Amino acid sequence: MSTDADRLARAWLTACVEPGLPSVCSLLAKVGPREAMRAIADGRQVPGVLGSSDQTPQSTARAVLARAEAVGLRLVCPGDREWPTALDGLCHAGVLHGRGGTPYGLWVRGEHALTDLVRPAVAIVGARSSTAYGDDVAADIAAGLTDAAITVTSGAAYGIDAAAHRGALAVGGNTVAVLACGADVVYPRGHDGLLQRIAHEGLVVSEAPPGAHPTKVRFLARNRLIAALTQAVVVVEASWRSGSLNTLKWAGQLGRVGLGVPGPVTSGSSTGVHLAIREQRADLVTCAAEVREAISVIGSEPIEGSPTWGLGESRTTDALDPVCLAVLESLPASATAAVPADRLAERCGLDPTTVRQVLTRLTERGLVSCGEGGWRMRQRRAPLPAE
Amino acid sequence: MSTDADRLARAWLTACVEPGLPSVCSLLAKVGPREAMRAIADGRQVPGVLGSSDQTPQSTARAVLARAEAVGLRLVCPGDREWPTALDGLCHAGVLHGRGGTPYGLWVRGEHALTDLVRPAVAIVGARSSTAYGDDVAADIAAGLTDAAITVTSGAAYGIDAAAHRGALAVGGNTVAVLACGADVVYPRGHDGLLQRIAHEGLVVSEAPPGAHPTKVRFLARNRLIAALTQAVVVVEASWRSGSLNTLKWAGQLGRVGLGVPGPVTSGSSTGVHLAIREQRADLVTCAAEVREAISVIGSEPIEGSPTWGLGESRTTDALDPVCLAVLESLPASATAAVPADRLAERCGLDPTTVRQVLTRLTERGLVSCGEGGWRMRQRRAPLPAE
The missing domain is CATH 3.40.50.450 (Rossmann fold)
Known part of the structure; x- marks a missing residue:
């Protein structure tokens, strides 16, 4: 979780600097948000930065955060659990x-x-x-x-x-x-x-x-x-x-x-x-x-560095290993179709014991459920379990 | 040019053997058309060959060629000038x-x-x-x-x-x-x-x-x-x-x-x-x-073994080297548009002298013509020069 001072600085940066300026990104990466804000607000400006207001950076940032709260927005920062x-x-x-x-x-x-x-x-x-x-x-x-x-x-x-x-x-x-x-x-x-x-x-x-x-x-x-x-x-x-x-x-x-x-x-x-x-x-x-x-990775060996691996940080699928993902993905897309564990093992080319262990872990994560006819994927639109 | 006996044998093969039988192709390549016909007609048949008629192979072949001539068909055989x-x-x-x-x-x-x-x-x-x-x-x-x-x-x-x-x-x-x-x-x-x-x-x-x-x-x-x-x-x-x-x-x-x-x-x-x-x-x-x-090869080095090289044996474009083809292909497709030789040289990235030499060779082959505004491609639909 980022500190309050960091959040304030980042709120200020989003409000007073054009988005996606590589120079600001570099500065941020080098000195962190507070120092980046200070450097830019003090007039050691990087090109493309919007004109500063009469307020102090901190009060500007607080005003931005207050306005955001009033309209139902939240700021997600690097380090936050919600930051992808x-x-x-x-x-x-x-x-x-x-x-x-x-x-x-x-x-x-x-x-x-x-x-x-x-x-x-x-x-x-x-x-x-x-x-x-x-x-x-x-x-x-x-x-x-x-x-x-x-x-x-x-x-x-x-x-x-x-x-x-x-x-x-x-x-x-x-x-x-x-x-x-x-x-x-x-x-x-x-x-x-x-x-x-x-x-x-x-x-x-x-x-x-x-x-x-x-x-x-x-x-x-x-x-x-x-x-x-x-x-x-x-x-x-x-x-x-x-x-x-x-x-x-x-x-x-x-x-x-x-x-x-x-x-x-x-x-x-x-x-x-x-x-x-x-x-x-x-x-x-x-x-x-x-x-x-x-x-998808179904039917193929997991490829390290492939675009489908290591992206994001989902609370539900975070840290799922390739075996778990293979089992998950071999379930039918429709939540109404169920598959017995043994059939699933055949589909994945894994032994039934492994598949059952994996299904237990996926159940704990709220990703699959077992019912009439076997296992099925839990759709995203179904409520996710509370953290 | 194939001999008359070879042509008769090939006419017989097209008439009495299903087209594109690999076994017959191999036999043909190994022993030639006359021996292949003899072997097949004598009953040393290869699979897929049609039932033979009561006639001798030679008379069957002559009948096929006569029928073809009557309906305006000619037989083109390997070795003929017209064979691609x-x-x-x-x-x-x-x-x-x-x-x-x-x-x-x-x-x-x-x-x-x-x-x-x-x-x-x-x-x-x-x-x-x-x-x-x-x-x-x-x-x-x-x-x-x-x-x-x-x-x-x-x-x-x-x-x-x-x-x-x-x-x-x-x-x-x-x-x-x-x-x-x-x-x-x-x-x-x-x-x-x-x-x-x-x-x-x-x-x-x-x-x-x-x-x-x-x-x-x-x-x-x-x-x-x-x-x-x-x-x-x-x-x-x-x-x-x-x-x-x-x-x-x-x-x-x-x-x-x-x-x-x-x-x-x-x-x-x-x-x-x-x-x-x-x-x-x-x-x-x-x-x-x-x-x-x-x-096309325009704008690229000729690639030996590329699908566009060494195919067919056209009387008009036969033996055109890559330079000739490049010049030919850099002419506008429309026969109404003409290009001066110098401009053509720029387009091909060749020196004007080479291009002029090439244009002379292409003119001799009836592929290009020179007129008002410069050089133009002679369309196929225009009559080709007699051989």
Whole structure:
């Protein structure tokens, strides 16, 4: 848990410094949040830092935290239990369009622990000016991933983003929206209801402070968080210059899986996806099962350093070893289908005794349950056991 | 040129032995056509050989050749000037579904020399039950390739095949249909007019004798010829079990380029293509330019052993070295656009003197012409100079 003084400093940094400035990230890593705040506030400024206010940094930070509390936001900082360690990879993931690095802190709206919705998670992003085809496919893949207890993460924009969130919500799933504006700000305006539902069922996340407006660079900075908080980025429709290709690029920088859903070659909305597949920045996928396969370890030896390993720090799946994960993932995605332990052992290629031991551990973690017909996966949408 | 006795023997083999039998191919390669015919006709039969007639092999063969002549077919044999050496690669390309090997001979209908329509050539194949989208894309790519003086080869089936042939014919191009039945047989029945046009503008080719009906195994054997006679196989639409995926497999066996045009993931007609792309049996392409790029050497060092080198034996492009090909391919596809020699030199990265020497050689071969505005490619559809 970060100290109060550290939290204050990080709240100040998110409020007074543009997000994702590599120079600030370096300073933070070198001297820590309090000293970074002091150096920047004292005028030993780094480029790109917003003008300082008349208040002392501490009082500014307190005001920001008070405003956040009033609108239902909390600040999640490195070291907090809820901080996804997956974000720390950003400090080595380079810079795109002048933005990069670990966020100074994350503002979060919603009741779930952020770590719980990070692993497993898949981003579904794409064109704002999507087609009905793209919306349908995005919603369908989102629903399929949600059914498999995979969080769907996106940017709450019009078009594909909204379709993905709605697809997840439609089957009762959690979904995470990562915004370029404050997590309390309704942007785009038409998504008032959608953002409220996301905050209620899942989480709304941003590195921008409460009340902050979205800007072009904040969108670019935001895209790196979408990639960092997921194991794969699926682009459903994207024109040549779509921002979702920037998210795909961040997936590449971070060693995440890049995926693309093709469409008619006669559709301008799929041009960017086809190009990404041609340039091997994305693998072609056509459905949720293929997305799962792309981030799955079923049927293969666990690969150290693979994008699906060592990400995040979920309280529910934290420290699950490869054997546990293999058993977990060999359960059917649907919570209504059950499998006897012996059958499960056959599926995993493990001996029944090991599988039974693993199932006991998974039960203790609230990840599986035993009932009529055998073992089944507990869906994320079922209440998780209290910590 | 093969001897008359060899031709008679090969005519007999095409008429009395199922096409693409590896055992017969081996026998042919070992003992030659006359001895192979004798061995098979004498009853030292290899499996899969059709029942022999009451006639002597020689009289059967003469009857077949007479029938062929009557319906406007000629027999092209290994060693003939018109025989594409690209076919010889089949003897090392393995066996699929029990079929493989170099054809015993090819029955050809149409006035062009077969070698002239083999390099450069691209196969466009796909679903019989295609969608309007697939037909449009196939025709569009076929027209684009034809404009670039690339022969479009296909199987004259309903659906994508027909759309590809029609797209080529629409812009005045030659196109090659490779059939599973006799080159004089109208199959499917509805393609009477189309096959006549193809024979008139391009070529109809088959290893089955005149009058032969198509059978399942003959389609499988035919597919290897489509792949062998082209530098790339483009699959436009294909369900899971489409025969065009067999042609794609042959492309792989022969070291040809495999390409696939994606479609909506909601369309069953594109499922097979998406799978092929996912399994890296085909690269994703969206237009004729990308197909050209896939078989082109422009802007890259010539790669020895690449699928685009050393194929076929065209009388017009035969023995063109990489430098000549680079100059030829850097000319605009449209015969109406001309480029000065100096500009061409810049495009190729060659010195102007070399380029001028090359242009002289290409002019002698009837491949380019010089006029107002500079040099232009001579389209295939323009009459070729007499040999």
